[in-house]
Amino acid sequence: xxxxxxxxxxxxxxxxxxxxxxxINRLGIQLGFGDKTIRNICGENGxxxxxxxETINVFHYEAxxxxxxxxxxxxxIVIDYLVKTHQYYVNYLMPENDRLIELFxxxxxxxxxxxxxxxxxxxxxxxxxxxxxxxxxxxxFPYILxxxxxxxxxxxxxQFRQKYPDYSISxxxxxxxxxxxxxxxxxxxIIKYLPPNYDQxxxxxFLSNLFLFEKDLKNHSRIEDHILIPKVKQLEMVLQSHE
Amino acid sequence: xxxxPNKSIVLISQSxxxxxxxxxxxxxxxxxxxxxxxxxxxxxxxxxxxxNFLVIANPEELEKSTSLIRQILPVTGSVQFLALVFxxxxxxxISLNDSSALICYKVNEILNSFASNQAxxxxxxxxxxxxxxxxxxxxxxxxxxxxxxxxxSTHTVISHRxxxxxxxxIKSASGLTMYAILKKIIDVSDINPEELI
Numbered sequence: 001x002x003x004x005x006x007x008x009x010x011x012x013x014x015x016x017x018x019x020x021x022x023x024i025n026r027l028g029i030q031l032g033f034g035d036k037t038i039r040n041i042c043g044e045n046g047x048x049x050x051x052x053x054e055t056i057n058v059f060h061y062e063a064x065x066x067x068x069x070x071x072x073x074x075x076x077i078v079i080d081y082l083v084k085t086h087q088y089y090v091n092y093l094m095p096e097n098d099r100l101i102e103l104f105x106x107x108x109x110x111x112x113x114x115x116x117x118x119x120x121x122x123x124x125x126x127x128x129x130x131x132x133x134x135x136x137x138x139x140x141f142p143y144i145l146x147x148x149x150x151x152x153x154x155x156x157x158x159q160f161r162q163k164y165p166d167y168s169i170s171x172x173x174x175x176x177x178x179x180x181x182x183x184x185x186x187x188x189x190i191i192k193y194l195p196p197n198y199d200q201x202x203x204x205x206f207l208s209n210l211f212l213f214e215k216d217l218k219n220h221s222r223i224e225d226h227i228l229i230p231k232v233k234q235l236e237m238v239l240q241s242h243e
Numbered sequence: 244x245x246x247x248p249n250k251s252i253v254l255i256s257q258s259x260x261x262x263x264x265x266x267x268x269x270x271x272x273x274x275x276x277x278x279x280x281x282x283x284x285x286x287x288x289x290x291x292x293x294x295n296f297l298v299i300a301n302p303e304e305l306e307k308s309t310s311l312i313r314q315i316l317p318v319t320g321s322v323q324f325l326a327l328v329f330x331x332x333x334x335x336x337i338s339l340n341d342s343s344a345l346i347c348y349k350v351n352e353i354l355n356s357f358a359s360n361q362a363x364x365x366x367x368x369x370x371x372x373x374x375x376x377x378x379x380x381x382x383x384x385x386x387x388x389x390x391x392x393x394x395x396s397t398h399t400v401i402s403h404r405x406x407x408x409x410x411x412x413i414k415s416a417s418g419l420t421m422y423a424i425l426k427k428i429i430d431v432s433d434i435n436p437e438e439l440i
Contacts, residue, residue: 063263063279113431117421124417178415185418192412193425 003057003064006039006049013038013056019215022092023059026084027052051077059219071231075148078228079141085220086133093213094126100206107199114194121189125182132179144169144232151235157242167239169232183214249294250357251276252350253312255283255304256327261339265299265327268343272351283308286315295357296322297350299337323353367410374428376403381420381429 004013010033014020028047042049051073057064101122105115143164149155161167187210190203252273256262262279270277278289283304298305298312305324313322326336337346369377372393379389386404390397408414413422423429 114425117424117431121417121421124415181414182418185413185415185421188412189418189421189425193422195425 003061004038004053006042006053007037009035010038010041011035017060019212020056020059022088022216023056026081026088027055048073048077051081055081055223058222065222065226071227071234073227073231075144075228075231075235078223078231079144082220082223082228083137083141085216086137089129089213089216090133093209093216094129096209097206097213100202100209104198104202104206107202108197118189118194121182121186125179125186128179128182140169144228144235147232147235147239151238157239167236169229169236179217183210183217186210187214250354251278251292251294251296253278253280253286253296253298255280255298255300255308257281261327265346268346269350272347273354284311286312297325297353297357298322299325299327299350302326302328302336321357323357325350325353369407369410369428373403373407373410376400377407377419377423378429380404380416381423381434383434 010024010029014024028045029041033041036044038053039049041047042052050069054066054069057066101118105118108115146155146160146163147167150157150160187207190207250273252269254262254265254277256265262281266277266279278286278292280286283300286308296312298308300308305326309324327339328336329339337349341349375393376389379392384392386397386400390400393400407419411419411422413419420429420434424431424434
């Protein structure tokens with residue numbers, strides 16, 4: 001598997017791996033970039049070149065994880081990327097899932113028990129997803145950004161310690177697993193256990209979108225578990241050493 | 244039900260070039276996982292593995308880690324070893340100079356032998372006891388309540404639940420309820436549709 005670098009032409013990168021399209025979007029790039037290299041495009045758009053290159057490589061090649069280099073990035077850049085990823089899920093992938101599953105179920109003209117069950121289960125899956133996003137955006141990310149401000153001497157560490165007496169990210173370490181389990185269950189139910197009288201093409205379309213979502217979510221979790229959390233632990237140790 | 248038991252390939256090499264190359268060649272040949280290790284003893288990081296294993300490594304590494312790997316890997320399946328050598332024509336090893344088709348062929352020979360040994364384990368049908376556990380589970384019973392009801396220990400219930408999830412591929416309680424309805428193990432009217440799922 002080849003890795004991309006700053007001298008790669010972005011168009012060739014995308015032609016090689018189209019699953020990177022949403023990734024470059026959320027890094028701030030839109031289509032129509034001609035034959036420019038990644039270096040030039042990042043320069044023109046004020047994007048951190050190293051973060052761009054490492055992120056697309058992490059996404060492109062599962063076994064690639066340059067943890068040491070990734071730990072050099074400011075937490076703000078990482079969180080900004082993660083929040084944009086959430087927006088992509090909420091504004092595009094989830095509504096697309098909604099549309100495709102409805103198309104799939106409604107092609108079965110008789111309103112059946114199966115349809116009702118799949119709808120209910122799907123609703124549970126979405127619930128789990130919303131809980132995950134809300135937790136990160138309203139609890140975990142704010143904590144990290146506040147911690148970072150204290151380290152940068154922008155906020156007082158006194159106030160921070162009052163607000164978070166234990167200040168430890170391990171207390172927050174979240175469960176991706178419920179979401180992952182429900183995603184797996186949904187796939188297995190449709191692939192293995194639904195009666196075969198459904199429209200196959202529409203089923204495939206829904207499943208393809210779900211797999212896309214799964215791949216993206218996996219990378220999202222990898223970036224959180226391998227970059228963000230270790231990074232935050234570093235910051236916590238810095239704060240502790242100031243005590 | 245024709246799910247064959249899990250098969251995994253464990254590749255051991257210090258060299259990323261070899262690990263990546265062999266993974267590329269073999270990934271289409273196997274439904275199970277391909278695990279890449281730099282050293283044999285790293286297998287300890289994979290305690291949840293089950294099924295059959297084919298371990299591929301150079302002869303020195305195989306010699307060093309054979310007994311270790313046999314100890315660590317669960318006894319649910321069989322373990323086979325294949326030596327990776329620099330140059331040889333032996334059928335019992337693969338050579339770095341072998342064509343990718345030949346490597347796939349040799350590996351598949353071994354993987355196929357697993358299937359015939361293990362055909363009796365391929366059954367994913369739930370046992371009667373597992374069905375009972377599943378029925379109680381879908382009614383919202385806790386592990387403890389299921390244990391009391393069936394006069395077994397909570398530990399036994401947990402192990403039944405684990406087997407149910409392994410056989411069906413479904414982990415969440417709501418997913419299992421759906422499975423039970425689709426498979427007609429329970430009737431929709433048996434459960435409260437609002438709480439069910």
